Amino acid sequence: MLDISNLTASYGNTLILDAINLKAAAGEIHGVLGGNGAGKTTFFKALCRLGPSFSGAVSWEGTTLSPAEIGYLPAEPYFYPYQTGQEYLELCSHRSPGFPIDKWNGLFQLPLKGLTETYSTGMRKKLALLGILAGGYQVLLLDEPFGGLDLESTEILYEILEELKRNGLCLLLSSHIMATVRKVCDRVSYLSEGQIQQTFDKVDFPALEQFIKTKVHDRTKAAWAEIRKPL
Amino acid sequence: MMTSFGGYLRFRIRQLGRILYSAGWPGVVALPLLLVFALQGVEAMGGAPGWSIPLIAVLLSISWHYRRKDHLFLKRTGFAVGWILGLEYAMVSTLVVLPLLIYSGNWPMLPVAILGSLACGFLPVRTVQASFNPAFIVNWLPVTLFEWRSALRRYGVLFALLWLLSLTAPYGMAVLLIVLLLWASLIPSVFEYQEPREVTIAVILNGGGLWQHGLRHFALQLVVFVPGLALHLAFHPQYWYLALIGLGFIALMLAFSIAYKYATWHPGRQRVIQSLPVTLAYFSLFFPLLLPVVGFYLLRFVKRARDHFKMAYHA
Numbered sequence A: 001m002l003d004i005s006n007l008t009a010s011y012g013n014t015l016i017l018d019a020i021n022l023k024a025a026a027g028e029i030h031g032v033l034g035g036n037g038a039g040k041t042t043f044f045k046a047l048c049r050l051g052p053s054f055s056g057a058v059s060w061e062g063t064t065l066s067p068a069e070i071g072y073l074p075a076e077p078y079f080y081p082y083q084t085g086q087e088y089l090e091l092c093s094h095r096s097p098g099f100p101i102d103k104w105n106g107l108f109q110l111p112l113k114g115l116t117e118t119y120s121t122g123m124r125k126k127l128a129l130l131g132i133l134a135g136g137y138q139v140l141l142l143d144e145p146f147g148g149l150d151l152e153s154t155e156i157l158y159e160i161l162e163e164l165k166r167n168g169l170c171l172l173l174s175s176h177i178m179a180t181v182r183k184v185c186d187r188v189s190y191l192s193e194g195q196i197q198q199t200f201d202k203v204d205f206p207a208l209e210q211f212i213k214t215k216v217h218d219r220t221k222a223a224w225a226e227i228r229k230p231l
Numbered sequence B: 001m002m003t004s005f006g007g008y009l010r011f012r013i014r015q016l017g018r019i020l021y022s023a024g025w026p027g028v029v030a031l032p033l034l035l036v037f038a039l040q041g042v043e044a045m046g047g048a049p050g051w052s053i054p055l056i057a058v059l060l061s062i063s064w065h066y067r068r069k070d071h072l073f074l075k076r077t078g079f080a081v082g083w084i085l086g087l088e089y090a091m092v093s094t095l096v097v098l099p100l101l102i103y104s105g106n107w108p109m110l111p112v113a114i115l116g117s118l119a120c121g122f123l124p125v126r127t128v129q130a131s132f133n134p135a136f137i138v139n140w141l142p143v144t145l146f147e148w149r150s151a152l153r154r155y156g157v158l159f160a161l162l163w164l165l166s167l168t169a170p171y172g173m174a175v176l177l178i179v180l181l182l183w184a185s186l187i188p189s190v191f192e193y194q195e196p197r198e199v200t201i202a203v204i205l206n207g208g209g210l211w212q213h214g215l216r217h218f219a220l221q222l223v224v225f226v227p228g229l230a231l232h233l234a235f236h237p238q239y240w241y242l243a244l245i246g247l248g249f250i251a252l253m254l255a256f257s258i259a260y261k262y263a264t265w266h267p268g269r270q271r272v273i274q275s276l277p278v279t280l281a282y283f284s285l286f287f288p289l290l291l292p293v294v295g296f297y298l299l300r301f302v303k304r305a306r307d308h309f310k311m312a313y314h315a
Helices: A040-047 A085-095 A101-108 A121-134 A151-166 A178-184 A202-228 B002-047 B052-067 B071-076 B081-104 B109-120 B146-166 B175-190 B197-205 B209-224 B226-235 B237-263 B276-284 B288-313
Strands: A002-011 A014-024 A029-033 A053-060 A070-073 A139-143 A170-174 A187-192 A195-201
Touching: A002 A040, A014 A040, A014 A053, A014 A170, A014 A187, A014 A195, A029 A040, A029 A178, A040 A053, A040 A070, A040 A139, A040 A170, A070 A121, A070 B197, A085 A101, A085 A121, A085 B146, A085 B197, A101 A121, A101 A151, A121 A151, A151 A170, A151 A178, A178 A202, A187 A202, A195 A202, B002 B081, B052 B081, B052 B109, B071 B081, B081 B109, B146 B175, B146 B209, B146 B226, B175 B226, B175 B237, B175 B276, B197 B209, B197 B288, B209 B226, B209 B237, B209 B288, B226 B237, B237 B276, B237 B288, B276 B288
Parallel strands: A029 A170, A029 A187, A070 A139, A139 A170
Antiparallel strands: A002 A014, A002 A053, A187 A195
């Protein structure tokens, strides 16, 4: 069980996350939803200690979890310049040398002999994903993993997520695509104003969609009335 | 055609400042290095056949032609690309071979060099981006020395030329020391990028820490310079300490560059900022009086790098 308690994060004096509590079991894909700027990426970055000042506790199966034990797929992955995809994966699998790079690449068929500079956005995302799989982490944070992927790769990623779930990994995933969330997530937490407003189980996903619609509708009703007002 | 070349030339001159700025350390270091190579070259060319002068011009032009990435841009902006590039290559390669021409007095080779360089502008261009250096330059290196693999793809020719120079150690007791100093001065450019955190975790954190990473890099330097060291010790055994001093500077620059890279780490920043302490470290190679200051900075950066690792990766 991944247990995040009282996670608070801020940039300077601006509080972004206010005492977040979240639990996710092994073999669970937990979605983190929220509007642009709600703090999803900051939440992931705070868990990996990338950027914001933070406080709080994170544990995995009852033991304190260090950031080095968390794999993170950023929304826009970065690679060391003038490095091939093969080299990147070999480096990432340095701590788990049994990782079969060629077999996993059979899924995406990336040109691993080529420099990462020649990769498209989607290919970079796939390489970064293989990189964190090669790292052998038990807890993975996936920030917009479907962004930039083509239709075939999206299907493959669905299969990969299912496989990881079967292998007992714990995944926190952010996405803006409701169909994706509905398909892959077991539970979803809705992040807004620096706090988790509500957590939904799979059976409650229709309620989640209604929750979002109501939230949006409340916000936009007045704006639409203004727009439609004759000049 | 000449009008568009004039326009292109003005455009290139305006770029000069930005080019020098973006050249960074390798560019700054390359200038004195090129001077050393030119002087060595002039001397070595004393007995070389005359055709080697246009050969140098053509090789320079070819390597430049296949490194540049602005062919498509120039074509789109309406320049007569073949002529433009050819004239640029001819101008620059003439300047490069000029000392050789003056030294050898072999002036009939000048038009051959110019025509050869001019022709290089019309060579077909590869459409796929690839590193300039052939794979054998990096494939022998362990993947954990990823900084060197990347640096050799970027500046492989420079490092290769310098290494070749180390094989001339028998010609003078200070040759190896000079080569090692110049090599050490290039080391900050090897560590000018930050790697993604997954690589840091796998290779540095779980691979024995910064200390072991530094040792791996130093071992590589020893392996690379075995032939040069052997030649130096065979021909100038009484000056063994000069080789030791050179290796000491390499160790210093390695330690400094690695510590500095992780001490100044910042999320989202992919390039290491070259600041005053790096400049001091660089100058300490030539003005040893600066060494205590560099030593002080080194200790400070080692502490900061350790703090960064504690903060970023440990519970």
